[in-house]
Amino acid sequence: MKKKELLYEGKGKKMYKTDDEFLLITEFKDDLTAFNAEKRGNEAGKGALNCKISTELFHLLEKGGIATHLVETLSENEQLVKKCKIVPIEVIVRNVATGSLTKRLGIKDGTKLPFALVEFCLKDDALGDPFINDEHCLLLNLVKNQEQIEEIKTIARKINSILLDFFDTKNLRLIDFKIELGLDKDNKLILADEISPDSCRFWDKETNEKLDKDRFRQDLGNVKMAYEEVLKRILN
Numbered sequence: 001m002k003k004k005e006l007l008y009e010g011k012g013k014k015m016y017k018t019d020d021e022f023l024l025i026t027e028f029k030d031d032l033t034a035f036n037a038e039k040r041g042n043e044a045g046k047g048a049l050n051c052k053i054s055t056e057l058f059h060l061l062e063k064g065g066i067a068t069h070l071v072e073t074l075s076e077n078e079q080l081v082k083k084c085k086i087v088p089i090e091v092i093v094r095n096v097a098t099g100s101l102t103k104r105l106g107i108k109d110g111t112k113l114p115f116a117l118v119e120f121c122l123k124d125d126a127l128g129d130p131f132i133n134d135e136h137c138l139l140l141n142l143v144k145n146q147e148q149i150e151e152i153k154t155i156a157r158k159i160n161s162i163l164l165d166f167f168d169t170k171n172l173r174l175i176d177f178k179i180e181l182g183l184d185k186d187n188k189l190i191l192a193d194e195i196s197p198d199s200c201r202f203w204d205k206e207t208n209e210k211l212d213k214d215r216f217r218q219d220l221g222n223v224k225m226a227y228e229e230v231l232k233r234i235l236n
């Protein structure tokens with residue numbers, strides 16, 4: 001499958017058209033951004049690591065009954081994916097309080113939550129991806145109806161449950177993550193985008209060492225080593 005014109009360039013990926021109107025090619029970039037792209041960096045090889053990690057996790061989720069956009073991997077940093085209409089909501093699932101949750105609600109960093117918390121952000125860089133609730137989703141016509149919101153939450157919780165169990169066996173705590181869903185050509189919700197240390201938080205089970213993009217956000221160093229460690233544990 002050959003790349004045709006560039007359809008879209010985001011902070012972490014580029015999307016290209018292909019000869020097939022229903023398929024796109026995703027290219028994972030080495031760029032790192034944080035705080036709505038106010039902080040920028042580049043880590044050679046990061047794109048390839050995220051491509052591999054995301055591919056492994058999407059395969060795992062497919063096996064668990066989650067429909068995804070992934071068709072196949074084309075190279076170390078390219079995937080062939082199904083074209084879909086992205087639902088403009090960032091769906092965040094949290095198992096442990098950290099990041100913006102601790103800032104917004106004053107919960108102590110590292111507190112284990114009594115249940116998996118699902119939150120929504122409006123996917124809008126100009127507005128800084130604000131947190132929104134179910135009614136905002138309906139008000140802005142981001143979803144068809146309340147039933148679709150419930151379906152999104154059910155998919156998000158199922159993904160969380162599969163990934164929690166999986167990472168537990170890899171000595172990693174899945175703290176939180178962000179996913180994006182899309183509607184395929186049959187209007188079915190499918191998992192799109194990526195699941196990688198750019199979009200998740202992973203802490204080592206024994207030491208709570210951060211092995212994700214917080215290393216870049218918080219200038220902790222060894223960003224690439226952390227991503228390599230996550231991939232190593234996934235493959236082990």
Ligand code: 5GP
Binds near residue numbers: 100129178
């Ligand atoms: P927080 O709201 O605490 O900043 O982020 C919660 C989780 O969602 C973290 O795992 C974070 O990496 C992920 N996340 C939130 N917003 C974005 C975003 O715009 N892009 C990516 N890649 N991940 C995000």
